[in-house]
Amino acid sequence: MGAKGLPITNRVREFRERHGQMSQAALGDAIGVTRQTVIAIEQGRYSPSLESAFRIARLFGVGVEDVFGWNEDQA
């Protein structure tokens, strides 16, 4: 998903849906943030902390760079 004004892109929604249609609330609970924060991350309006990025990646069993990317155009 492309970021809206932020240089960090992410595929959180894609991985969440692939992960048994995990809900945003369940993902939030698993990494220690609110459902609203998961929504903000997915919409590219908030870049998560490094710790949360690692928690998300580890939850989906992939590397951080598989979930998060850098959009040079927005940098």
Place this chain on the structure above:
Amino acid sequence: MSFREKSAWVMGAIMLIAGLNYLVRVLSASSELGWSAPPIGMSVTFTVVVVIASIIAQTVLAVRSPKEAEAPADERERPLVDRAGNWSGVVLGIGVVTSLLHFFYHEDGVLLFHMVMGSLILAQIAEYAFRITLLRRSL
């Protein structure tokens, strides 16, 4: 709507209603008795009403969403809540400085009291408004 935003709406509404009520009472007392009206009774009543209303409102919110109520602000919410607090501090500072300047020229201690009290109320309302705006803007 997140628990923190709901809480800010409710607390902002309580503070706004109680603040307007305080303002009406102060204006009424000043027109009846002049600015020499003793402010202690009004401010104590205001404080007690706000504290009781806040406890009731927070209890109702917590009972409706116990899990969210227990959770601390997360990494996205914390800086927004802090920023709202900083901006409300600016509102309070402007209010207090204005009150002091007014006192400097008019030497009315009772009015100074009410102006500082009003600044505190306004700053609190502003904090809830900033909090709601910032939380909504980042969604």
